Amino acid sequence: MGTTLGPFAGLKAVFFDLDGTLVDSARDIHRSLAIALSDLCLRTVSEPQVRYWVGRGASRLIDCTIKSLGADPALHAPLLAQFMLRYQANVCVDSEVYDGVIHCLEYCQAQQLHLACITNKPLLPAKTLLSQLNLLRYFSLVLGGDSLDHRKPHPAPLLHALAYYDILPDQAVMIGDSRNDVEAAHASGMACVALSYGYNHGEPLQACAPDLLLDSLFELF
Missing domain, CATH: 3.40.50.1000 (HAD superfamily/HAD-like)
Incomplete structure (x- = not known):
């Protein structure tokens, strides 16, 4: 063959x-991240920012988000968990x-x-x-x-x-x-x-x- x-x-x-x-898939990733940030009472980030950050895995996406917001690095684990929960439920809305x-x-x-x-x-x-x-x-x-x-x-x-x-x-x-x-x-x-x-x-x-x-x-x- x-x-x-x-x-x-x-x-x-x-x-x-x-x-x-x-x-x-960036629009769905951005939506789920925005909801997860709201769940934790954090400011949102923009879709262009998410398009710039995606591609290196969910953990890296959360790293970039926390650094952009100047948030406490200790929020990484809860934000990652909440993002994955939201994303798995909305993985293909606008993708x-x-x-x-x-x-x-x-x-x-x-x-x-x-x-x-x-x-x-x-x-x-x-x-x-x-x-x-x-x-x-x-x-x-x-x-x-x-x-x-x-x-x-x-x-x-x-x-x-x-x-x-x-x-x-x-x-x-x-x-x-x-x-x-x-x-x-x-x-x-x-x-x-x-x-x-x-x-x-x-x-x-x-x-x-x-x-x-x-x-x-x-x-x-």
């Missing part, structure tokens, strides 16, 4: 990031699949490629989001930020997926939207396609040195 996906030949698997790559995603997944599936979703979002809301957007059916493996001891940019999740499918690094490609994805891919010996429309903490994606930088998944074809 092997095929060509754009410029990459001989692939057996494609690994996808979730937030900012497959799905624009949308990006243009080109379904076309790409359908193509990969038709080519009999293994598809994995590797995200820093906790596994339960990740699978709920994928399911509610009818994307879960495409993936034979989903790894969340709490699935293993390490998360991206550590290579462990990608290496785990390679071992799961019993393939070599040059037989897979990572598709993501941030430095986390590029660094995890390169540390595991894989190529990385970076997408310009996602969440990269205000940093130009070119600075991450991806193997290919695209504005849309349609450009792969």
